[in-house]
Amino acid sequence: MLFPYGTAGDAASDPGASMPLLEEEILTSWGLNAAVWTKAVRRGEILSRERVTNGAILEAIKEVAPHTLLDLGCGEGWLAHHCARQGIEVLGIDAVNELTAVAADGAPPGARFQTLSYQDIATGSLMERFDVVVANFSLLGNRSVDELFLALPKLLVPTGCVLVQTLHPMLICADHPYEDGWREGSWSGFSPSFRTPAPWYFRTLESWSRLFRRHDLEVREMREPLDPLSGQPASVIFRATTLNAT
Ligand SMILES: C[S@@+](CC[C@H](N)C(=O)[O-])C[C@H]1O[C@@H](n2cnc3c(N)ncnc32)[C@H](O)[C@@H]1O
Numbered sequence: 208m209l210f211p212y213g214t215a216g217d218a219a220s221d222p223g224a225s226m227p228l229l230e231e232e233i234l235t236s237w238g239l240n241a242a243v244w245t246k247a248v249r250r251g252e253i254l255s256r257e258r259v260t261n262g263a264i265l266e267a268i269k270e271v272a273p274h275t276l277l278d279l280g281c282g283e284g285w286l287a288h289h290c291a292r293q294g295i296e297v298l299g300i301d302a303v304n305e306l307t308a309v310a311a312d313g314a315p316p317g318a319r320f321q322t323l324s325y326q327d328i329a330t331g332s333l334m335e336r337f338d339v340v341v342a343n344f345s346l347l348g349n350r351s352v353d354e355l356f357l358a359l360p361k362l363l364v365p366t367g368c369v370l371v372q373t374l375h376p377m378l379i380c381a382d383h384p385y386e387d388g389w390r391e392g393s394w395s396g397f398s399p400s401f402r403t404p405a406p407w408y409f410r411t412l413e414s415w416s417r418l419f420r421r422h423d424l425e426v427r428e429m430r431e432p433l434d435p436l437s438g439q440p441a442s443v444i445f446r447a448t449t450l451n452a453t
Pocket of ligand 1: 233234248279280282285286300301302303306324325326343344345346348351
């Protein structure tokens, strides 16, 4: 199985390291790797996605049958394109201009893209509301994600929901204690054209659930899509609504 971000490493877990700097490194890395990432996704090179996780998130979206969808950290836009082809009105946002440009190029009708960071959303740069807000392997930081979550309830219609797919915490904590913290990135398993891996913030399952709760979002369902080859969960998907949603 390919891990977009490996484990272990000292620099990223240094408690003295500057958090905003680590958040910046995430975006710098995605800017540098935008072209190779686009190729890898579009050629189906990330096998766990092809086998399990793409289908799992699309199924979770289909089940809630949204008319409108916000794709957070949309990357090169595969998910937004797919949903737009099913008749959903989609806005894909990503902080990396190269990625939103690629996503917009040749996008099907109904898919729009905007270059926006989570930090921009946190400060009110997006005033629309959606039936579904989805983040597919795109919540990588700490403070940026906290700030984004503060804004999330305001991005949902009253009956709307948030879907988050992320690497399963139980499977990726290998050489570290099972506790929240920054981890060093790795492009291990990817082509050598990938460079400058970004640090990422590890959260335990309990911490994910606290993150939702802290921002008035209730986790209604948690799925663990299994990889048939390994018999292990390839990811975890959370479905959450606002606390007062029906
Ligand atoms: C692993 S890629 C996933 C892309 C896409 N969701 C997919 O399923 O292929 C992570 C994406 O999150 C975006 N991202 C990470 N941090 C972000 C932030 N603070 N604001 C906006 N986008 C961010 C990156 O630019 C990158 O495109």
